[in-house]
Amino acid sequence: xxxxxxxxxxxxxxxxxxxxxxxxxxxxxxxxxxxxxxxxxxxxxxxxxxxxxxxxxxxxxxxxxxxxxxxxxxxxxxxxxxxxxxxxx
Numbered sequence: 001x002x003x004x005x006x007x008x009x010x011x012x013x014x015x016x017x018x019x020x021x022x023x024x025x026x027x028x029x030x031x032x033x034x035x036x037x038x039x040x041x042x043x044x045x046x047x048x049x050x051x052x053x054x055x056x057x058x059x060x061x062x063x064x065x066x067x068x069x070x071x072x073x074x075x076x077x078x079x080x081x082x083x084x085x086x087x088x089x
Contacts, residue, residue, distance in 0.1 A: 002030045003078040010081060013040040027057060028070035030079055045081070056082040 001021040006014050014020050022037070024030035031051075035042040045055055050070070057064045058080040064072045 002074050002076070004030065004034055005078060005080045007082055009083055010041065010044055013044065014038050024074060026068075026070065026074060027059060027064050027072045027079065030074055031057075031070070044083075054084040056084060058082065 001023055003019055004022050005019050006017060011017060020034065020038075022030045022034040024033050031045055035045060044052070046052055051057060051065075059067065059072055059074065060077045064070065
C-alpha cells in the first residue's frame with residue numbers, strides 16, 4: 001500500500017481524510033486505485049486518461065513529470081497531490 005497525501009482542496013472527495021492508502025506498482029496504478037474508490041477524484045486528477053495539467057504529483061520530493069510520469073515506480077514512497085495554484089498581482 002502507498003500513502004497518498006490529500007491537499008485540503010480535495011479532502012471533501014475522500015471523506016475529509018488528509019491521507020489515504022492505495023495500491024499500485026506505479027503512480028498510475030495508485031491513482032487509478034484511488035479514483036476507483038473515490039470516483040469524485042477522477043475528474044480532479046485526470047484529463048483524457050492522463051494527469052490533468054493543473055495537478056502536480058510528487059513522489060519522494062520529485063515531480064513525477066520530471067521522472068517517468070504516471071509510469072514512475074512507487075517503491076514504497078508516499079505520493080503527494082498538489083493542485084497548481086494561480087494568482088498574484
